[in-house]
Amino acid sequence: MTIGAGVPVRDALDSALVALQGAGVDSPRLDAEVLLAHALGVDRAALWLHPEREVTGAATRWFRDAVRRRAVGREPVAYLTGRRGFRHLDLEVDPRVLIPRPETEHLVEALLDLPHGVAVHDVGTGSGAIALALKDERPDLRVGASDVSPGALAVAHANARRLGIDVAFTEGDLLDGVDGGDLHAVVSNPPYVAEGERAALPRDVAAHEPGLALFAGAEGLGVIRPLVTQSAGTAARVLALEVGAGQAPVVRGLVAAAGFDDVTVIRDLAGIERVVVGRR
Known part of the structure; x- marks a missing residue:
């Protein structure tokens, strides 16, 4: 999954969805939304209300790593977010x-x-x-x-x-x-x-x-x-x-x-x- 600096929420979710679907994760959309909401410190509704919001810095790095761990290692979302x-x-x-x-x-x-x-x-x-x-x-x-x-x-x-x-x-x-x-x-x-x-x-x-x-x-x-x-x-x-x-x-x-x-x-x-x- 490739997420660069300043990527809009919608694009970050789409990129994560491709990675999670490709790995055969059972609930890719939900997992991507929960992980991104956690990375940004917001609830999931904020992702839908502000899809143009940019994902930058530490949030980008955490989200990219969390999606990789979910897709490759199948780590449960609850353990990733704590x-x-x-x-x-x-x-x-x-x-x-x-x-x-x-x-x-x-x-x-x-x-x-x-x-x-x-x-x-x-x-x-x-x-x-x-x-x-x-x-x-x-x-x-x-x-x-x-x-x-x-x-x-x-x-x-x-x-x-x-x-x-x-x-x-x-x-x-x-x-x-x-x-x-x-x-x-x-x-x-x-x-x-x-x-x-x-x-x-x-x-x-x-x-x-x-x-x-x-x-x-x-x-x-x-x-x-x-x-x-x-x-x-x-x-x-x-x-x-x-x-x-x-x-x-x-x-x-x-x-x-x-x-x-x-x-x-x-x-x-x-x-x-x-x-x-x-x-x-």
Whole structure:
């Protein structure tokens, strides 16, 4: 991709579009717009409103490099910009954490009707997306979150500080060290990709996102099974889990067998059974 000094926005986008399309990127127009908007420090609407604006200097250099990294190395756009929107929040993300997805927002929605002031714990919090969104939208809740990865917790802590949201973060595997007698709800977007599906993942995901947050044994249930068991041993009345495509029937059975026998399955916008919520 060639972008010289003083190139109008429209031309910079067209040049990036050619490079990204040629590389087989799934969403070349969107990616080009997000990257250029970030380079210029504006929102995407400004690109459409002012297509004649010139891209110069440091913005040109950053945009050219970002498009190359996206096209050649398939680095995710969110890692290139360091940002990802989730619910009403603008989160900082980097390769230490899974990039929050729109379908995970269904987990937050499923818990917005919890009783006033109860305790909720987010297992495998990553960037802190679920925990921070819950606390942002339901400030009365007592929200805790944990992750086995120190790097992920550092990202979550940084997001909480920058956003001014009070969530208690702890390092630990699943519910280890969590006061289960005080819990009302457990929520998690756990690793659920089966090892055999590794080769089928998009390069963006497989090559760049943390495997610890993706893969969970031969069936993809290596984290969900023990988490359901641990949750059953707490006082939690609600257990909400994100699951992979095709996993909902099995997970529904696991959740019901653990005593959360009032089970609801929520589909994402693509119609996939994505969230399993058990109550008791």
